[in-house]
Amino acid sequence: MTRRLKVLKKAVLFYISRDEPAPPAKGTFARIFGELSVMKGITMANTRTSAKRARQAKKRQARNQTVKTTTRSALSDAITALKQQDLEKAKQAYRNAIRTLSKAASKGAVPAGRASRKISRLTLLAKKMMPTVLPAAKK
Numbered sequence: 001m002t003r004r005l006k007v008l009k010k011a012v013l014f015y016i017s018r019d020e021p022a023p024p025a026k027g028t029f030a031r032i033f034g035e036l037s038v039m040k041g042i043t044m045a046n047t048r049t050s051a052k053r054a055r056q057a058k059k060r061q062a063r064n065q066t067v068k069t070t071t072r073s074a075l076s077d078a079i080t081a082l083k084q085q086d087l088e089k090a091k092q093a094y095r096n097a098i099r100t101l102s103k104a105a106s107k108g109a110v111p112a113g114r115a116s117r118k119i120s121r122l123t124l125l126a127k128k129m130m131p132t133v134l135p136a137a138k139k
Contacts, residue, residue, distance in 0.1 A: 067109035074100040
């Protein structure tokens with residue numbers, strides 16, 4: 001790598017570490033910045049609106065990640081409670097899992113079809129493992 005490219009790479013890393021958009025650039029600097037920003041997961045916005053969209057997407061991604069993590073842990077807690085055959089713990093965990101999956105679907109963090117499928121499969125598992133966990137169906 002030539003000295004010029006090393007200097008350019010250093011400048012690009014400086015801008016990436018500050019988490020700010022780089023100044024408009026052409027040529028080698030833009031190419032290196034583009035490659036490094038893709039590797040780091042940073043977008044190089046060309047306009048103010050696209051920069052704002054990138055910031056909004058980052059916020060939404062963080063919010064959705066927490067919702068997905070909560071949903072996953074609630075689901076695994078329900079499955080482990082069902083496997084342990086503890087009636088009260090299983091009922092509580094089942095209700096909590098259904099609640100978090102429904103909420104995640106309503107917020108848009110998880111697609112509605114996926115949440116519905118997971119709820120359905122959890123219900124089938126609960127009926128199979130412990131029929132007393134779920135109330136009897138009304139006829």
